[in-house]
Amino acid sequence: MALLDIRQRTGYLFMAVIIGHIILISAQVNTQRGVPLLEAVTFGAFAEVQRGSSSLIGGVRTSWDDYLALQSVRSDNEQLRREVAQLQVALQQQRALAQQSRTLVELLQLREQTPLETVAAAVIAGSASPDFRTLTIDKGSADGLRPDMAVIAPAGVVGRIITPSARAAKVQLLIDRNAAAGVIVERSRAQGVVEGTGGSLRLNYLSGTADVKTGDVVSTSGIDGIYPKGFVVGQIESVERAAGSFGTIVVRPTVDFSSIEAVLVVASPPVVADDGSAPGAATQARE
Secondary structure, three states, X not given: OHHHHHHHHXXXXXXXXXXXXXXXXXXXXXXXXXXXXXXXXXXXXXXHHHHHHHHHHHHHHHHHHHHHHHHHHHHHHHHHHHHHHHHHHHHHHHHHHHHHHHHHHHHHHHHHHOOOOEEEEEEEEEOOOOOOOEEEEOOOHHHOOOOOOEEEEOOEEEEEEEEEOOOOEEEEEOOOOOOEEEEEEOOOOOEEEEEEOOOOEEEEOOOOOOOOOOOOEEEEOOOOOOOOOOOEEEEEEEEEEEOOEEXXXXXXXXXXXXXXXXXXXXXXXXXXXXXXXXXXHHHHHHO
């Protein structure tokens, strides 16, 4: 083993001496350009190392710059998303205000054109029951409201007061299953009674010879003592006949009961014109 170690050391020493001689000879030998061969080889080797280091550093720097740029883009996108969300909320608020303004303008026009004393009220709550359709307004007995006062809107008849408190009142909608109103078919002057079905209206108690057809406008007749004459109730949607008499006559209300925001409560008896109608009432309700 000792002899083998000595031989290995001798071999390593011999190779080191040979490499040293080669280096010394390279230092003395010049290339064709007059540059020492050792210097040329050393320069080439270090140049490759420098090129690799420069490429690595450049790649790292580019990646870092791209990362910073990506982070900036993400931040800008988040900011833009927040601004878009804020603008969407603001747009919805502006639309709501515009719709509210249109509703108030229509209500004011109705109030100015109807010859009735009315009290304006805002809707503050609605009923969740599909059978008992009611809503609550922000005016009550302190404002002169009493049971059975008619409630109207620019589109037509809404319902009647059933339970007033000091500062609020419950309104039974005309489509409630327990609600009814005396009406007249404007084209043929046929009279009957509309009753609520929970979602629409049904026209009953018509004469068997009455002239009614789909599309006819139905308005209040005033015979029930609650609703002033001449306010639009709805339009006949379908007519069924059976054995010479009328079956089911469906009336589509002109009022969208799901979107009522403000109403007028009729606080005085209607002023009746010479022809028996409330001047301007039906026309304004249809508009």
